[in-house]
Amino acid sequence: MEQDHVSAFIGKVLILGALLREEIARAPTADNPSEHWSKADELAATLVRAAQDEQLRLAQDAEENAR
Known part of the structure; x- marks a missing residue:
């Protein structure tokens, strides 16, 4: 169960990281770079x-296991 949760978290990080890189790569050559920088900021915050x-x-898991 823990392994599944960690795998899901890693998958989420990889997807968000890829989207973030894509937005950063697009920004310098875009017609509206601020749109891509804003999206990159949102992705980084997420x-x-x-x-x-x-x-x-x-x-919380560690605290519960300590009890």
Whole structure:
């Protein structure tokens, strides 16, 4: 079960990272670069939130296991 959760998290990070790279690559040559930078900012924030959520989940699991 834990393995599945970690695999899902890694998949999420890989997808968000790929989308982020794509937006960053498009921005310099786009007609409206700020649109791509804004999207990149949103993706980066989502990536950070996903990592924070996972960190919280792991801390809660550790706390439950310590009981």
